[in-house]
Amino acid sequence: MTTDGTFVIVGAGLAGAKAAETLREEGFDGRIVLIGAESERPYERPPLSKGLLTSDAEPDSVFVHEAGWYAEHGVELRTGVRATGLDPAARRLRLSDGADLGYDKLLLATGAGPRPLDVPGADLDGVRQLRTRADSARIAAALTGTARVVIVGAGWIGLEVAAAARQRGATVTVVETADLPLQRVLGDEMARVFADLHRGNGVTFRFGTGVREIRGAGKVATVVLTDGTELPADLVVAAVGARPNTELAEAAGLTVDNGVVVDESLRTTDPHIHAAGDVANAYHPLLGRHLRVEHWSNALNGGPVAARAMLGRPVRHDELPYFFTDQYDLGMEYTGHAPPGAAERVVIRGDLDRREFIAFWTAGGRVLAGMNVNVWDVVPEIQRLIRSGQPVDPDRLADPGVPLAEL
Numbered sequence: 001m002t003t004d005g006t007f008v009i010v011g012a013g014l015a016g017a018k019a020a021e022t023l024r025e026e027g028f029d030g031r032i033v034l035i036g037a038e039s040e041r042p043y044e045r046p047p048l049s050k051g052l053l054t055s056d057a058e059p060d061s062v063f064v065h066e067a068g069w070y071a072e073h074g075v076e077l078r079t080g081v082r083a084t085g086l087d088p089a090a091r092r093l094r095l096s097d098g099a100d101l102g103y104d105k106l107l108l109a110t111g112a113g114p115r116p117l118d119v120p121g122a123d124l125d126g127v128r129q130l131r132t133r134a135d136s137a138r139i140a141a142a143l144t145g146t147a148r149v150v151i152v153g154a155g156w157i158g159l160e161v162a163a164a165a166r167q168r169g170a171t172v173t174v175v176e177t178a179d180l181p182l183q184r185v186l187g188d189e190m191a192r193v194f195a196d197l198h199r200g201n202g203v204t205f206r207f208g209t210g211v212r213e214i215r216g217a218g219k220v221a222t223v224v225l226t227d228g229t230e231l232p233a234d235l236v237v238a239a240v241g242a243r244p245n246t247e248l249a250e251a252a253g254l255t256v257d258n259g260v261v262v263d264e265s266l267r268t269t270d271p272h273i274h275a276a277g278d279v280a281n282a283y284h285p286l287l288g289r290h291l292r293v294e295h296w297s298n299a300l301n302g303g304p305v306a307a308r309a310m311l312g313r314p315v316r317h318d319e320l321p322y323f324f325t326d327q328y329d330l331g332m333e334y335t336g337h338a339p340p341g342a343a344e345r346v347v348i349r350g351d352l353d354r355r356e357f358i359a360f361w362t363a364g365g366r367v368l369a370g371m372n373v374n375v376w377d378v379v380p381e382i383q384r385l386i387r388s389g390q391p392v393d394p395d396r397l398a399d400p401g402v403p404l405a406e407l
Contacts, residue, residue, distance in 0.1 A: 004030035007310060008093055008101055010083045010248065011109030012036025014044050014296065015277030017064040018303030019107055019310075020075045026311055032075045033101060038132060039080040041067060046296050048136040049157050050326055053143065053164035062133065083110075086252035088270045105272055105310040108260055109303065110245040112278035112294055117152060117238035121214030127236045130157055142235040145169030150223045150233040152211055154181035156325055158239035159194060163327035166201050173204045173231055175211060175223070184340055190359055190371065193352065194327075201328050206231075242294055244279045257281060259292040264316040265309040266302060274310055276302035276317075285318050286387065287337055295323035320383050330355055335379055336369025336386045343368055347397045350375060358382070365391030381405060 007023060009016045012034050020034050036042065043062040051057025070077040078095070085094035086106075093101045114129040116122065128139050139161065143149070147170040151158045154176035165172045178184065180191035181198070195205065206225060214236060215222040223231040244259040255261040255269045259281030266274045266282055275282075277299040281292040297319065305317040322335045338361035350357030350373075358378060361369040366389055370382035381404035385392060396402045 003028055003311075005104035006031040006033070006102060007105045007107070008033045008035065008103040009107045009109060010035050010093070011107075011111055011277065011279070012038070012042045012077065012079065013109060013111050013277065013299060014042060014064055015111075015299035015303035015306075016107065016109035017042035018300060019109065019276065019307040020070075021065070021073075022304040022307035023311070024073050024075070026308060026313075028311060030104075033103075034070070034075055034077045035081055035083055035095065036077070036079045037082045040133060041065070041070065041077060041079065043133060044296065045131075046324075048133065049130055049160040050164070052133070052136045053140050053161065054167050055140070059133075083248050086248050088252050088254070088273060091272060103272070105274070107306050107310065108249055108268070108273065108275040108279060109277045109299075109306075110248060110279045112242040112244045114238065115241045115243055117211065117236075117240060119211050119213050121216065121220070122238070124214055124216045124220045125218060126216070126220035126234060127214060127238065129238050130161065131242075139235070139237060140164075143168040143170050147171065147234045148232050149173070149235045149237065150175060150231050151237045151239060152223075153239035153241070154178070154205070155185070155239060155241065156182070156323070158237070159198065159327060160325060161237050161239060162198060162203050163201070166198075166203060167328070170235075172202070173206060174198070175206045175209060175225060175231075177208065177210045179207050181205070186371075187340075187343070187346060187361075189346055193355065193373070197328060197330055197355070242278070244281075244292065246279060249275070249279075257290075261290065264318065265314075266306040266317055267309060274306040276306040282317055284337075285316055286320070291321070291337065293321045295321065297322040320386060322379070330373060331376075332371060332373045333379055334369065334371040335382055336361070336367070338369040345394065347394050349398050349400055360385075360397055362392070362394065362397075365394065367392060367397075378404060 042064040047057045082096040149165045149170045149172045151174045183191045209225045209227045212224045212226045246256045249260045260275040262282045264283045264285045278294045301319045308315045324333045343361035344363045347360040356374045359371045367385040
């Protein structure tokens with residue numbers, strides 16, 4: 001196992017911070033440099049669209065480590081600095097402050113950035129995206145009881161912002177080109193659960209349309225939709241997806257395809273460079289395919305896997321995709337992978353009307369993914385069913401009287 005040398009981590013988010021932590025826990029006593037483009041130390045992002053917007057979370061609760069942890073553990077944390085160039089042959093990294101770093105191992109944990117809203121007026125004051133703590137703070141400050149909020153995109157971020165805005169008393173309209181929220185991710189039946197949830201809490205949806213332009217004299221005033229509708233707005237939140245930050249890897253000649261392509265141990269095509277978190281398109285040994293996952297648990301678990309691989313440990317990243325959301329009185333966890341068209345049937349266990357159920361996406365009787373809504377402590381059993389790869393009787397799967405442990 002490698003115990004010395006210089007290990008550089010580009011990206012001071014959750015994946016990068018957990019990788020640095022794991023390196024020290026595993027006995028690495030060499031130099032660790034953690035580089036972050038933001039001016040703050042590493043923090044977790046889920047609260048940005050949840051607790052920080054509703055004021056249910058303390059601002060400092062999002063940080064991965066206490067402020068003194070990095071110095072205490074010999075981690076050189078360089079914030080407010082970007083990596084501007086990478087030379088894999090020389091194993092050198094150039095930074096925006098002029099520094100030139102040599103490395104023995106490098107971890108790319110550069111994450112993903114929000115896709116821009118590419119319409120006239122998108123640069124007006126009051127048009128926001130949500131990626132950083134500063135973004136969250138600006139949006140939260142605008143969520144007053146009189147605010148008219150237009151959210152573009154009915155994905156997870158868009159719906160979480162909508163829920164927070166309604167809880168703060170704002171008037172909320174969500175604009176979505178599809179026919180339902182989360183339609184591509186969940187399918188029609190489960191998408192209707194979220195549509196009904198938000199409508200019941202006062203959200204207006206504009207489905208089957210997009211944004212043509214945003215108008216205002218310096219500040220947003222009106223959102224014009226592609227169907228000609230004009231929506232008054234004090235705040236517009238663009239939540240139209242994210243794209244991996246692969247520029248550094250591409251310029252260095254690494255293989256990039258919807259993220260930095262890595263194997264099951266998160267190694268890139270260069271044996272001295274690994275990638276983890278949102279930016280990594282990793283081979284999943286259980287699913288038998290490459291997969292890029294933009295969720296908290298992927299960064300939480302991927303950073304440590306990459307760290308151990310950098311040390312020469314025989315590891316593989318085989319955690320099943322997992323994410324969660326909290327909207328109004330609905331709490332949900334989703335685990336597994338059921339891309340559009342993969343499932344033949346969705347089996348429901350529980351009460352859809354009361355929003356207390358588990359939904360199972362199945363194909364050939366096998367469970368591909370499960371979503372538990374206001375039903376708790378079942379994720380390990382759902383994951384066991386997925387990992388087994390064995391067909392399950394759909395009638396028993398749907399029967400709450402049959403314990404999941406007996407399936």
